[in-house]
Amino acid sequence: MALTREQIESIAALARLELTAAELPVYQASLSRILEFVGALERADTASVTPMAHPLPGLSQRLRLDAVTEQDHHAEYQQNAPQVAAGLYLVPKVIE
Amino acid sequence: MSDWETVIGLEIHAQLSTRSKIFSGSATAYGAPPNAQANLVDLGYPGVLPVLNGAAVRMAVKLGLALNARIAPASVFARKNYFYPDLPKGYQISQYELPIVAHGSLDIVLDDGQVKRVGITRAHLEEDAGKSLHEGLPGVTGVDLNRAGTPLIEIVSEPDLRSAREAVAYMKKVHTLVRYLEICDGNMQEGSFRCDANVSVRHAGEHRFGTRAEIKNLNSFRFVERAINFEVARQIDVLEGGGKVVQETRLYDPDKGETRSMRSKEEANDYRYFPDPDLLPVVLDAAFIESVRATLPELPDQKAARFTSQYGLPAYDAGVLTASRELADYYEAVAGAAPADAKLAANWVMGELAAALNKESLEVTASRMTAERLAGLLKRISDQTISGKLAKEVFEAMWSGGAEADAVIAERGLRQITDSAAIERVIDEVMQKNPGQLAEYRAGKDKLFGFFVGQVMKATGGKANPAQLNELLRRKLSGWA
Amino acid sequence: MRELHHIGLSELAAGLRARRFSSIELTETFLGRIERSQGALNAFISVTRAEALAGAAAADRELAAGTGGALLGVPIAHKDLFCTRGVRTTCGSRMLDNFVSPYDATVVAKLKQAGAVMLGKTNMDEFAMGSSNETSYYGPVRNPWDPDLVPGGSSGGSAAAVAARLVPGATATDTGGSIRQPAALCGITGLKPTYGRVSRYGMVAFASSLDQGGVLTASAADAALMLREMAGFDPNDSTSVEREVPDYVGLLEQPLAGLKVGLLKEFFDKGLDPDNGQRVREALKVFESLGARLTEVSLPNLPLSVPVYYVVAPAECSSNLARFDGVRYGHRCESPRDLLDLYRRSRGEGFGAEVKRRIMTGTYVLSAGYYDAYYLKAQRVRQLINADFTRAFQQVDVLMGPTTPTPAFAIGAKTSDPITMYLNDIYTIGANLAGLPALSVPCGFVGQLPVGLQIVGPHFAEARLLTAAHAYQRVTDWHTRIPKAWA
């Protein structure tokens, strides 16, 4: 399954990845190759098979007690942030 | 061109009243300083994982039972992938293919008194996003993630609603229900209860739906009504002008009273839903569901039906009084303490009390006029100590001061005159003082009856028992007595 | 007395208790080896000398007092995708070059609790995506047996460090073979536990339904001790299993006689290097001599495991890595024009080529119109593979076969074609898809290069795998071999 340049551009846009002009054809070739490779799955007969989303069958979600266990650590956590002010994470102006 | 039919479906987001977030132990309290309630899970830090809050699940099941819906024996959390600064992980954990609640319904009362059953497609659990703040920050947007991870239940109706009024009636009913169930505080200003409206129009008799627009984030009943009405008119305009309605997301601008396209945000949305591998299926057995059922309160419709049979109230009164659990409780306390006339109690709760509360924007639970105090007043109306008219004055005095009904009545000398002889004496005096009017009345000018009532009331300070006065006056004026 | 770095992890733990040496001595010894190795092997991204020495001194005080956990004073290293409080956690990525975790992963906390002393964070393929350790932002790791060759990946730094005896044991993670494959290529023992056995909390996610933390050590006995200390239920991980952790160490000496071993027919295929295959067959003979009974089993859907993996893992990774957006932590581009520019350039610059390739693959297979044909189809085939394993374990106790098709290959040899690289994991991926425990033990050499035998068990059969490997290692000495340059 060969992908077009436009498809690569739209995938990259959806994934919020900037690709350089040099990178584009490289990904176009390798993604096409990967899709061709995984195309082998078509051959498997999965007519009545339920998809397996989780490796351990029969387990179910545990429910947490509704208790507040966390304190305010925003100053510490924001030490990793590129840009903050007055406790807020800053990004370029978002126009709604 | 009046053959247009409006089709509306609502997606209501109700914030669940849990103490902690849906997937983390952060507090959900409103109004904390920015990011003070955003822990590592809420911030989407590398390596952290979600663990589901059991209280949110119980609340969702409670709602499902109240909607007569199917509770999924196994529901699944999925990831809705998109990038936005208020969405820390780059995906929202929500339920997609297998929601916890499906196939329910809710009855609403239409303007003409008819009952309409609105289908509930589904209700699913999900996490809320944070908040982007634009004001006071030149050139930048500030992100506060305190709200990120707050549990929501999204209640999706069938496209069964046919007017903005119906949509509002439905939304109010859901609002009433979630507050009855104590799963949501219903605070619309704080965003605890808000909705998206899917609106389309079609020619009456047409079976297919028209293309719909989704109006996002409506957080007041008034806005819902106005936004839908505007949108319906806009779509009809477009169609009658030969155009086509575009399927899109729109935003309601309350200042301008119009909806506008948010197409910029829409660009190529492809949410790439898939089951969240960090969470397992939520499996609920019958015992769990029954344990939740046992916590269900009497629901609004049940309560209203009981009010009509137990108190003999008209359906309308029962509907108004059961619109909130607190109001219903208040009414029952009044009716219980002054059992002589349940309809009188309803009139007073819906009338004077509601007006007084409204004027000061008070909840019924914060009423200075407790149910016991109001009952004390109603008893004096029932036993004819005071007239209904004077009772309003007593109510005023009780509301602004601290005195009880009997004290106000005694202090102001408002006790009604029910002694026939006393009333007759006043009537005689009035007749003597107004011979001209008496002659005219007797000559056939019936309208003057009111004049005599007024004169007697004036002379008694309004305290003459009105029924008695009418009776006696009629007799005396006609000269029979 | 033997040199300290020749002593395995369990023996070091015992020696510390017996006060034959101090934790400070051990820590100094291994830190010295790490520091001397960096130029040659590049096995570490961060070396935490000061913290390690402070930890060792504290451990020595506890040792003197006779208190503390089973690993008290033992030096270890963590793969650099386990979050470590106050110590940089990079995941081998420019994206997290400056990221300091405010919390410890559960595995890190548990090993700390057991008394282990962390010497540093090991190099790895970027976000664990790779089979050769060439995708690291910090440069490739070199194989201690031959510096021109790859150590395998993605836990290449941990594997090289243990192989060169820079540490007696290291944590690692395995999403498609990232513990077992480098273990085989570096001649050491590597165990990937059952999915859910070891908490994923604090392990930076690559593919959540496949990732599992585990250990790299010289021997199975060492792996048993380390696993016992780091395994167990964690309320912070919904996929962690509430199940008691057996005493893997205490169970090591169980007899092997009667063990039913299934030889995976599909593993001895045409892709297997003949010499590599020969070493594996020789190892199987040893198991036979120990009383195991060998039968051939077939898992007909297993050849599809690599295609399944290269749909499921990228799908999950495309979503897991969406959080790296330059807003709350991690790399942010210079002067973004607007929000979109911020996202696209921060991510474009922060991620390397293989990570971007997988994010895009995953984005594609989940997108509208392709979800059913790729993602859902892959999850259905995954079910078939899982059923194959279930059937096999009704007949046999464990499955055995090669860990890799070939011994270590040259740096740069497979970087031009992703598929060639992906096929390195052809024998290891199946266990991840089915969540099974699997282990690789060194079983001989092809020329100067070690090769591995893989043992796969049913869910929660770690003890069985460790017992089998231990029995094998009692009668062989491949696991004691150290590359000459590092002896």
Ligand SMILES: [Mg+2]
């Ligand atoms: Mg919605």
Ligand SMILES: [Zn+2]
């Ligand atoms: Zn929603």
